[in-house]
Amino acid sequence: MKTEFSLAQLADPDIAEADKILRACVHCGFCTATCPTYVLLGDELDSPRGRIYLIKEMLEKNRPPTQEVVKHIDRCLSCLACMTTCPSGVNYMHLVDQARARIERDYARPLAERALRAVLAWVLPRPGLFRASMMLARLGRPLAALLPTSKTASPSPTLLRRIKAMLALAPNRLPASGPSGGTTFPPLGARRGRVALLQGCAQQVLAPRINQAAINLLTRHGIEVVLVKDEQCCGALTHHLGRDGDALARARANITVWLEEAGRGGLDAILVTTSGCGTVIKDYGFMLREDRDFASPAARISALAKDITEYLSGIDLRPSQQQHGDIVVAYHSACSLQHGQKITQLPKELLSKSGFVVKDVPESHLCCGSAGTYNILQPDIASRLRDRKVANIAMVKPDMIAAGNIGCMVQIAGGTSVPVVHTIELLDWATGGAKPGLS
Ligand code: SF4
Ligand code: SF4
Numbered sequence: 001m002k003t004e005f006s007l008a009q010l011a012d013p014d015i016a017e018a019d020k021i022l023r024a025c026v027h028c029g030f031c032t033a034t035c036p037t038y039v040l041l042g043d044e045l046d047s048p049r050g051r052i053y054l055i056k057e058m059l060e061k062n063r064p065p066t067q068e069v070v071k072h073i074d075r076c077l078s079c080l081a082c083m084t085t086c087p088s089g090v091n092y093m094h095l096v097d098q099a100r101a102r103i104e105r106d107y108a109r110p111l112a113e114r115a116l117r118a119v120l121a122w123v124l125p126r127p128g129l130f131r132a133s134m135m136l137a138r139l140g141r142p143l144a145a146l147l148p149t150s151k152t153a154s155p156s157p158t159l160l161r162r163i164k165a166m167l168a169l170a171p172n173r174l175p176a177s178g179p180s181g182g183t184t185f186p187p188l189g190a191r192r193g194r195v196a197l198l199q200g201c202a203q204q205v206l207a208p209r210i211n212q213a214a215i216n217l218l219t220r221h222g223i224e225v226v227l228v229k230d231e232q233c234c235g236a237l238t239h240h241l242g243r244d245g246d247a248l249a250r251a252r253a254n255i256t257v258w259l260e261e262a263g264r265g266g267l268d269a270i271l272v273t274t275s276g277c278g279t280v281i282k283d284y285g286f287m288l289r290e291d292r293d294f295a296s297p298a299a300r301i302s303a304l305a306k307d308i309t310e311y312l313s314g315i316d317l318r319p320s321q322q323q324h325g326d327i328v329v330a331y332h333s334a335c336s337l338q339h340g341q342k343i344t345q346l347p348k349e350l351l352s353k354s355g356f357v358v359k360d361v362p363e364s365h366l367c368c369g370s371a372g373t374y375n376i377l378q379p380d381i382a383s384r385l386r387d388r389k390v391a392n393i394a395m396v397k398p399d400m401i402a403a404g405n406i407g408c409m410v411q412i413a414g415g416t417s418v419p420v421v422h423t424i425e426l427l428d429w430a431t432g433g434a435k436p437g438l439s
Helices: 013-024 030-034 036-041 048-061 067-074 081-085 092-106 111-123 127-144 159-169 202-206 208-220 236-240 244-265 275-281 295-304 308-312 335-340 346-353 379-394 406-413 423-430
Strands: 193-197 223-226 269-272 305-307 328-331 357-360 400-403 420-422
Touching (some): 013 048, 030 036, 030 048, 048 092, 081 092, 081 335, 111 159, 127 202, 159 379, 193 208, 208 223, 236 244, 236 275, 244 275, 269 275, 269 295, 275 335, 305 308, 308 346, 328 346, 346 357, 346 423, 400 406, 400 423, 406 420
Parallel strands (some): 193 223, 193 269, 269 305, 328 357, 400 420
């Protein structure tokens, strides 16, 4: 794609990066076929190619984002299916990240929307506040039935519709908190390795059992696990809201405490059980590439970050003698894992080797609609995607559904009675741990 940035514009490293990405795009449109919003809405401007044109126009003309640009960028899930499909290697992720940051900086959203986004950006990365908000939401759930639902994908869902979506996501009960930062779990037997385990923010409130399963499995296999003190939310949530100042501050803080921990006791890896977080931590090196003090430490941390299944594929898992029958597991491939990190086979191989009957889900490239805060901000599109995902999962008649990302787990569980568990819970069970709690 031909671009027309001036030399002065190209002096800005972000614009130079956008120029490189835009020039790689050859307008072929292959990406449209796998884009969930294009598949649902059929509008070229809701396809990757359409969005790329909108972003190009906005950046080249150096104009504030228009209402139309904002509408179509807001509808993008950042699922990155387009990057998997693109034959020219267009880095849509870095382009749309830049567009979101510019929208956040230069576009005046309506007051109610600004307030909602500010609340999400403030509450979600703080587990204490998030827990309190979930308790409040649970009390407010009876009110959800009184709030409006639209049948079609609204271009700008109302605040009430979004509040209804938020209330619907609140769990019936909250589990007790898991172990806090600063805790070390020694290995059983001889130590074979030492890792940090990302504590996450929403996950530690909604399902601390996931990291507990990871700790149980790792220590059982001789790996020491550290929950690093003063670790924060990885920044993914605010990054996807375009609030890069907040996201980068969190990245720097995490890099600092992780490197301190690596200096003290050594770290073979920083393990992540929430693939949405893993994708962003693996991108810290890019996000901080222009930061003189943090560019190199960030690259080091990105290299250390691993999805839990990547790490487990390098150690010999010891299956237990206990039988768990021929359990049919529908494996839901989270977008952040399959498109963001290109991890597609490993989780399924680990599950198969552990004795589960693993089934691929039809249309597995399509997002379930969770996508960070998307199911709150775009509830109508998100519900349609969830219903489509759940129908596809039902086709393989599973006993359980496994996924590697808490957002997907909550989203899918909202539309099915089949138990939804994390991949690590099944692997822990198969190697001597407890049967997944399924709470
Ligand atoms: S990230 Fe997903 S929703 Fe956004 S343009 Fe790409 S395929 Fe479409
Ligand atoms: S598939 Fe790649 S090159 Fe083709 S239009 Fe989409 S982004 Fe551009």
